Amino acid sequence: MDRVNATTPSASSADDPARAAFAALRTPEGEQLLAELRDHDPADELATATRLRRTHPAELVSAALGQARLRQRAVAKFGAEDAYRMYFTPNGVEQATRTSVAAHRSARFAGLGVRSVADLCCGIGGDAIALARAGISVLAVDRDPLTAEVARANAEALGLGELIEVRCADVTEIDTAPYDAVFVDPARRGPRGGAARSASGRGGGRATGGRIFDPEAYSPPLSWATAAALKAPRAALKIAPGIPHEAIGPEAEAEWISDGGDVKEAVLWYGEGFAPGAFRATLLPSGATLSAPAPLPAPPVGPVGRYLYEPDGAVIRAHLVADLVERCRGRLVDETIAYITSDEPYSSPYVAGYEITDELPFSMKRLKALLRERRVGVLTVKKRGSAVEPEELRRRMKLSGPNAATVFLTRVAGAPTMLIGHPLG
Numbered sequence: 001m002d003r004v005n006a007t008t009p010s011a012s013s014a015d016d017p018a019r020a021a022f023a024a025l026r027t028p029e030g031e032q033l034l035a036e037l038r039d040h041d042p043a044d045e046l047a048t049a050t051r052l053r054r055t056h057p058a059e060l061v062s063a064a065l066g067q068a069r070l071r072q073r074a075v076a077k078f079g080a081e082d083a084y085r086m087y088f089t090p091n092g093v094e095q096a097t098r099t100s101v102a103a104h105r106s107a108r109f110a111g112l113g114v115r116s117v118a119d120l121c122c123g124i125g126g127d128a129i130a131l132a133r134a135g136i137s138v139l140a141v142d143r144d145p146l147t148a149e150v151a152r153a154n155a156e157a158l159g160l161g162e163l164i165e166v167r168c169a170d171v172t173e174i175d176t177a178p179y180d181a182v183f184v185d186p187a188r189r190g191p192r193g194g195a196a197r198s199a200s201g202r203g204g205g206r207a208t209g210g211r212i213f214d215p216e217a218y219s220p221p222l223s224w225a226t227a228a229a230l231k232a233p234r235a236a237l238k239i240a241p242g243i244p245h246e247a248i249g250p251e252a253e254a255e256w257i258s259d260g261g262d263v264k265e266a267v268l269w270y271g272e273g274f275a276p277g278a279f280r281a282t283l284l285p286s287g288a289t290l291s292a293p294a295p296l297p298a299p300p301v302g303p304v305g306r307y308l309y310e311p312d313g314a315v316i317r318a319h320l321v322a323d324l325v326e327r328c329r330g331r332l333v334d335e336t337i338a339y340i341t342s343d344e345p346y347s348s349p350y351v352a353g354y355e356i357t358d359e360l361p362f363s364m365k366r367l368k369a370l371l372r373e374r375r376v377g378v379l380t381v382k383k384r385g386s387a388v389e390p391e392e393l394r395r396r397m398k399l400s401g402p403n404a405a406t407v408f409l410t411r412v413a414g415a416p417t418m419l420i421g422h423p424l425g
């Protein structure tokens, strides 16, 4: 693979204020400012800016403060050690894949012997970095000149420059034939205006563009990405977890990934080593993974038993609840609600289990009386199929006492119901 970063963006950074500001940040003076701002308190930003402007150009100070803000935001995705060595744009940090998910995906590719990947739509490099750390050579492509520069800077900052070649180009112009696999992470947000491009971080918190739900409105569209995937020996497409299942072709294995219980994304896998037509749920950080050929038959529905199980969101999105119902020899409490109930205790990484002590028709008054009688001061509210706001409910309960309880607001056989219980140890 050609390691020279051959593609030169159409205009030089001198013509583009955002790129000029980014270039200034990478000078020794810019780096020194960034290092100084590492632990600064955002609440003191005005005083910090005033102090720094006495000894540094105002534009550089504002770019450094913006970048410091972005690094702080990026810690949740990349961890502090990487985030404070990396560079971001507002869109870049928001759209980047978190390290845990990118590493999981890279490990699946590496486990199948993939040695080189064309990362089409690389953004600031979240996936490219994880692929390189799995020992894979990466061609990382993004058409936005600033974003491509930031990706290149990140590869260098993390010592991965030898494995990542960044190219500023439209992905539709890339010949992917030399690569073992293709990865596409299309842009899924509408434009946010000029500030969104800036590496100074201004405007990042105030989105004017919204998420794009129509897969054909992705850039590039899902149909283009699918065609690119089918041409390659192996491929992965990152898609929104809410993608309608009908939009998933029979050639793909679809995987929903949660991290710490929150569904983060879905990915479509193509090629040898994957299971076309199968739906998979993977839970991070454990890596527990459940898969079945889709679709599964509808699970049985029946009365609430002694135990209630709340499946992980990835299992629900992957329509694998029926598989868990079978494993725990249980049933659903309602055909439209993903709460499983059984009469025997069951333990699995894919569900949170509760012992149910009370089942009542929905009534704020009755719940308040019961919680008072049980001296419940801490109430966890879970809900599925109920419009009640948990905060409002907690406020109205006027909780007091040394005990804790969990209430499920849901429907049982179509009727609004409250189930009260506590988590299984």
Ligand SMILES: C[S@@+](CC[C@H](N)C(=O)[O-])C[C@H]1O[C@@H](n2cnc3c(N)ncnc32)[C@H](O)[C@@H]1O
Pocket (backbone or CB within 6 Å): 092, 095, 096, 097, 098, 120, 121, 122, 123, 124, 125, 126, 127, 128, 141, 142, 143, 144, 147, 169, 170, 171, 172, 185, 186, 187, 188, 219, 220
């Ligand atoms: C969701 S982000 C990629 C995030 C990346 N995977 C990461 O983890 O950092 C999508 C990127 O696609 C780029 N993009 C959109 N359409 C493109 C096209 N036709 N050619 C090249 N890049 C494109 C955007 O500039 C944006 O940076």
